[in-house]
Ligand SMILES: Nc1ncnc2c1ncn2[C@@H]1O[C@H](COP(=O)(O)OP(=O)(O)OP(=O)(O)O)[C@@H](O)[C@H]1O
């Protein structure tokens with residue numbers, strides 16, 4: 001087994017007696033000690049040997065302790081800087097900490113006090129490194145978890161769906177409605193599960209920054225035309241009218257076309273679920289100097305007042321109502337994240353029995369330079 005390396009401590013102090021005293025006390029506790037009598041030499045040693053801890057005298061001729069702290073906190077990763085001072089004023093302590101020091105040791109001190117501060121500094125450093133390692137590990141696991149889900153769960157679902165399709169074909173008209181109904185219900189549940197996985201994967205991708213979004217200047221009338229094309233068949237099948245009131249001259253928005261199309265189709269998809277036959281869904285848009293506002297309203301069942309604050313929460317669904325409408329409760333969470341990633345906001349208002357309106361506000365970008373600084 002490899003021998004564990006002794007922690008390296010650097011003492012930068014112009015008093016020789018103090019350097020020697022510290023060296024003896026720390027070596028006794030198993031540390032390797034380097035010393036420097038002034039700042040320039042101390043910085044050079046620290047850069048080359050990268051000690052775990054540096055004790056730095058605040059008041060020295062030449063380079064001051066404060067300057068050394070400032071340089072080393074930038075140049076030597078994870079170094080724990082502790083200032084030694086004869087006159088620890090609150091002000092100097094605050095300044096040193098602002099510049100990157102972790103702790104201070106007031107003079108005079110005895111070997112035990114020195115060792116306690118060294119131990120504490122080392123614990124702090126180990127904790128910091130461990131936290132960073134765990135955070136990186138967590139990120140790595142989250143990313144591989146997404147891959148795991150997409151491969152291990154989606155593929156069997158695809159296979160099951162193919163089996164169900166085959167079953168339907170085989171059944172043909174040989175079986176009664178009771179059997180075909182069950183097959184159809186299986187099909188719907190599988191579809192729901194597939195949608196849940198898709199939504200959930202997208203959300204994790206947004207959260208860990210792997211959901212790729214473009215930043216383009218987009219014409220709203222072009223986007224709404226695409227949405228209408230996509231949603232008209234669903235609305236027609238349900239006997240719902242889909243109206244658009246989007247003026248040609250409404251200001252452009254900057255963002256990701258595919259993401260926004262999904263936001264709008266999700267909201268309209270919800271509206272089609274909760275609007276009875278004969279109802280209307282209206283997409284409208286307007287702008288002022290700061291925002292382009294897009295509203296999607298329906299004449300459906302509405303959302304109870306006390307449930308409205310929660311509809312953008314993951315997995316939230318209004319229970320007991322229209323149980324035949326299945327869903328994951330992630331659709332609006334996805335919409336909110338995407339709208340917010342465009343620097344915008346989304347809100348809903350609703351009156352039970354009369355309908356709901358979803359309002360999205362996107363910032364107006366007047367110049368391409370401003371657009372490139374938009375939050376991503
Ligand atoms: N236009 C609407 N009218 C009435 N209720 C709505 C409307 N839009 C959303 N809701 C309510 O808000 C809940 C959350 O919507 P969300 O889109 O997040 O989930 P979902 O549609 O149930 O499932 P998913 O979209 O993930 O398949 C819905 O379950 C529904 O109860």
Ligand SMILES: [Mg+2]
Nearest residue numbers: 270327331332
């Ligand atoms: Mg939905």
